[in-house]
Amino acid sequence: MLQGHQTWVFANRPVIISTGTVGGPFEANGNIPKDFDILHDDMWLGQASFEKAQQTLMEEACQIALKKTSIEKEQVQFFMSGDLIYQITPTNFAAKTLGLPFFGLFNACATSMESLALAAMIINNKGANYILSGTASHNASAERQFRYPTEYGGQKPPTAQWTVTGAGCSLVAKQGTGPVITSATIGKVIDMGITDPFNMGAAMAPAAVDTIEKHLQDRNISPDYYDLIATGDLGHIGREISYDLLVDRGLSLDEERYVDCGLIIYREGQPVLAGASGSACSAVVTYGHLLNRMKAGELKRILIVATGALHSPMSIQQNDPIPCIAHAVSIEI
Amino acid sequence: MADKKKKNLPPDVQEYQTFQQQREVKRPVLKNCLKAFFVGGFICFIGQLISTFYMYFFHFTEQTAGNPTVATLIFITMLLTGFGVYDRIGQFAGAGSAVPVTGFGNAVISSAIEHRTEGFILGVGTNMLKLAGPVIVYGVFSAFVVALIKTILVQWGGL
Numbered sequence: 001m002l003q004g005h006q007t008w009v010f011a012n013r014p015v016i017i018s019t020g021t022v023g024g025p026f027e028a029n030g031n032i033p034k035d036f037d038i039l040h041d042d043m044w045l046g047q048a049s050f051e052k053a054q055q056t057l058m059e060e061a062c063q064i065a066l067k068k069t070s071i072e073k074e075q076v077q078f079f080m081s082g083d084l085i086y087q088i089t090p091t092n093f094a095a096k097t098l099g100l101p102f103f104g105l106f107n108a109c110a111t112s113m114e115s116l117a118l119a120a121m122i123i124n125n126k127g128a129n130y131i132l133s134g135t136a137s138h139n140a141s142a143e144r145q146f147r148y149p150t151e152y153g154g155q156k157p158p159t160a161q162w163t164v165t166g167a168g169c170s171l172v173a174k175q176g177t178g179p180v181i182t183s184a185t186i187g188k189v190i191d192m193g194i195t196d197p198f199n200m201g202a203a204m205a206p207a208a209v210d211t212i213e214k215h216l217q218d219r220n221i222s223p224d225y226y227d228l229i230a231t232g233d234l235g236h237i238g239r240e241i242s243y244d245l246l247v248d249r250g251l252s253l254d255e256e257r258y259v260d261c262g263l264i265i266y267r268e269g270q271p272v273l274a275g276a277s278g279s280a281c282s283a284v285v286t287y288g289h290l291l292n293r294m295k296a297g298e299l300k301r302i303l304i305v306a307t308g309a310l311h312s313p314m315s316i317q318q319n320d321p322i323p324c325i326a327h328a329v330s331i332e333i
Numbered sequence: 334m335a336d337k338k339k340k341n342l343p344p345d346v347q348e349y350q351t352f353q354q355q356r357e358v359k360r361p362v363l364k365n366c367l368k369a370f371f372v373g374g375f376i377c378f379i380g381q382l383i384s385t386f387y388m389y390f391f392h393f394t395e396q397t398a399g400n401p402t403v404a405t406l407i408f409i410t411m412l413l414t415g416f417g418v419y420d421r422i423g424q425f426a427g428a429g430s431a432v433p434v435t436g437f438g439n440a441v442i443s444s445a446i447e448h449r450t451e452g453f454i455l456g457v458g459t460n461m462l463k464l465a466g467p468v469i470v471y472g473v474f475s476a477f478v479v480a481l482i483k484t485i486l487v488q489w490g491g492l
């Protein structure tokens with residue numbers, strides 16, 4: 001229930017009973033290939049366009065999440081998802097294939113935790129028994145919409161990030177075995193006047209800090225409560241900035257327990273500059289890597305703070321700053 | 334200009350921008366310039382080889398060898414772009430691979446490849462010059478202005 005100003009605490013303990021994660025060739029070559037259910041070696045996934053490939057990623061992630069359980073698709077009430085591409089069309093088509101009642105969401109890269117928070121809220125209030133929530137992104141489809149053609153030889157600055165090709169999906173249930181969603185904090189849009197779309201880490205860092213601060217205040221806990229606080233896709237620069245901001249605000253955090261999904265997914269040496277980004281980044285790392293670590297007993301309580309940059313190519317060209325948001329969801333076992 | 338823009342912002346935003354600028358990883362400008370110098374120079378060296386080749390084997394003169402040389406360079410760029418190599422060279426070399434004619438070729442070809450999925454007319458046709466268009470527009474415009482100045486000086490300036 002509502003606790004404090006912007007946090008929900010879920011008394012009925014909605015459970016993530018299953019997850020599905022899919023990645024592309026670049027992720028297969030990365031740091032956590034074992035945490036993916038499917039890895040593709042072709043960026044196109046045999047489809048006619050990158051957008052269709054992204055749709056396929058989303059569909060596969062949902063299918064795997066269902067396949068791992070005894071739940072039939074017909075038992076699922078809602079599908080909640082979104083992505084980065086024009087009017088979330090790849091997700092809309094995936095929703096058509098799934099044939100489930102559908103909530104289309106957009107909070108850029110924060111969509112992963114937005115959908116998880118809403119799914120948990122609905123289930124907690126007995127609005128559904130099972131909900132599929134997830135998100136997908138594709139490197140080439142995001143590149144071509146937000147930046148330049150994929151084969152264009154423009155030089156990117158060291159602050160640029162690499163969009164993850166992949167999809168992560170979770171099946172949230174009223175009861176069952178698995179990690180429990182205990183609370184969620186819905187963030188505000190924060191705009192700190194950053195206009196450079198190649199420096200999204202610095203743009204999103206204040207949003208992440210604001211949400212973390214509000215979450216801890218609302219729940220009246222200290223950062224030590226969590227074994228791990230993972231931000232979505234801040235990259236090297238954003239992570240460092242947000243860490244310093246948190247310390248400035250008197251939240252002493254153990255540096256090792258403050259990680260970024262955008263720095264977990266790829267290896268050192270991959271040409272990703274400041275780190276990974278994209279809506280699938282926090283989804284695949286959380287639903288794959290982090291939940292696997294929880295199941296292995298390494299982590300008990302984690303807070304995922306998915307960060308999103310809510311700009312469009314048009315707003316950037318019109319010299320508007322990048323509005324940013326972050327949503328936090330706590331998962332405990 | 335950046336300072337002027339900054340003055341209109343609220344104080345907490347100004348403070349954050351200073352804060353983040355201290356932590357931002359800067360472009361390694363000197364290193365980038367050196368890389369651009371050598372890669373750009375190497376592309377020009379290849380261009381010179383091709384040009385000499387045409388003059389030596391095909392009876393072109395120094396003036397007329399330019400066109401087939403540019404065409405050959407753009408053809409090579411097309412292959413490198415299509416095989417996904419040119420964007421890697423571009424990330425390494427920056428201006429070194431963007432300023433020569435190969436950079437212009439890459440801008441056109443990459444856009445054409447990218448928009449193939451939307452069809453040949455509205456996809457390739459409309460978007461092919463999406464990146465190279467400004468170069469053409471302002472290239473033609475500046476040529477016009479220069480020609481105008483020259484004409485005025487020659488006609489009425491008595492130069």
